[in-house]
């Protein structure tokens with residue numbers, strides 16, 4: 001995998017995620033949309049960052065680019081010192097399974113799998129552990145789902161699904177956790193529980209976390225809050 | 238395998254229904270194969286069992302009616318005997334007659350006129366071999382139809398009386414009619430329509446339908462050169478099947494049905510997996526976002542398809558074989574052949590997999606970014 005060259009070792013050690021002058025455009029001519037407009041962002045290991053902003057501002061685009069799902073039109077994305085914009089599809093997929101965890105809206109669990117198997121799934125295609133993988137059983141206990149490890153998604157509540165989704169994202173010991181609207185389907189109490197869990201994991205495991213949310217209630221658990229408007233990112237007052 | 242097995246178990250109703258459809262197609266496949274083999278047996282088993290490499294017919298004979306139209310004479314037999322690659326050449330007569338036994342059994346017979354001391358004379362499982370002029374050796378299927386060793390049959394119109402002296406080993410039929418081997422001299426009289434007491438024209442004593450040829454061991458016959466020397470037109474044994482009445486049309490029809498069944502099964506399996514995989518599109522996007530290699534997703538889905546296809550085809554083939562065993566021996570020409578069934582099953586599984594692979598390959602390239610957002 002020589003496509004995944006480690007660059008700037010200093011930055012890589014200090015930072016979980018670095019976005020440098022990142023732009024993402026969709027379409028061209030009159031249809032041109034600047035989903036991301038020269039975004040700069042640094043998230044240190046253990047730092048819990050939130051991004052808020054109106055619908056269509058580019059928040060999901062930010063996560064897609066930071067997670068190597070989409071290649072930006074311009075700029076550089078570094079995750080744990082690896083340049084996500086350097087390689088092709090295959091190299092980005094490899095970086096995702098090694099270094100990045102995703103927590104999707106309402107969990108996005110696979111309907112056929114029990115909670116335990118959801119968490120075991122990423123280990124099936126992870127390349128056998130550069131770092132130690134975490135024990136799915138311990139992880140489920142940690143997110144408070146040990147009792148319900150044999151249940152399938154349709155037998156779980158929204159908050160429980162979200163906890164399983166978080167356990168699934170953490171099982172490969174990622175350096176970067178990207179979270180898209182984790183509380184969209186949850187009530188206040190559940191929302192706080194889930195975000196508190198994320199904050200705790202970020203600290204304990206020294207994971208850089210970027211969470212996109214509409215929910216201003218939960219921002220109190222975050223270290224840094226950014227606001228996104230029309231593809232531009234700025235520090236939230 | 239991780240996901241494939243769990244999904245099979247989770248969506249068992251859906252996969253079960255699909256499996257049932259594939260199994261039914263497999264049942265049909267086995268039945269069709271049984272009918273094809275049965276039909277081939279019924280149409281040409283009498284030819285298949287002759288120890289013949291090729292037949293030399295009259296020049297320019299119509300190929301699909303060669304056995305009824307062709308006439309060759311002794312000169313052709315002699316010319317073929319002199320060929321260096323021919324181990325044996327002997328006259329062979331073929332004609333269809335209606336007969337009635339003394340016991341009142343009405344039966345159609347395909348008379349194979351052979352010289353009793355030639356390589357064409359059949360071995361027998363009951364009674365004795367060909368020898369007396371009016372003695373015939375009949376197919377085992379004629380015994381099923383009611384003939385016994387010792388019975389006398391009378392040919393319609395010319396009134397020739399023949400006695401059953403022996404029974405062949407196994408089924409010998411030609412154009413769905415039981416074969417009766419008869420000495421060539423007698424065959425020539427019957428062919429010429431000369432009844433008891435009549436006089437056979439001299440020319441007819443030298444004529445037969447074709448020259449039956451057997452190649453020397455390890456040699457292939459040079460048919461073109463032989464034909465040129467003997468003034469004949471020869472067909473290999475397999476080619477001569479097409480000259481059996483109705484054989485070509487029947488086997489073409491069955492092959493066509495079989496072809497359609499293959500096409501349908503490929504479409505059904507392909508369509509099922511296409512729908513299934515499209516429903517899973519969002520899941521595949523999640524897997525890809527998590528970094529699952531495309532090969533992993535593809536392999537997992539193909540294993541799923543393979544398990545479904547193999548399971549369903551095995552069940553269907555077993556049911557088909559069971560049903561076939563039930564039918565075999567009844568009025569319908571039906572015979573099961575293990576290699577044919579295995580080939581049909583393998584073809585079915587392969588086509589199902591191709592259908593699944595096409596469906597999955599298209600979805601694997603889904604944009605992983607679609608896993609973000611979208612409340613599912």
Ligand SMILES: Nc1ncnc2c1ncn2[C@@H]1O[C@H](COP(=O)(O)OP(=O)(O)OP(=O)(O)O)[C@@H](O)[C@H]1O
Pocket residue numbers: 026027033034035053054055056057058059060061062610
């Ligand atoms: N594939 C695409 N093609 C064209 N335009 C796109 C595409 N994906 C996103 N966009 C546009 O890019 C902009 C940013 O979209 P994005 O999904 O990042 O917004 P968002 O902040 O996540 O919104 P929401 O809060 O509603 O989820 C929007 O104007 C959207 O219409």
Ligand SMILES: [Mg+2]
Pocket residue numbers: 059060061610
């Ligand atoms: Mg969004």
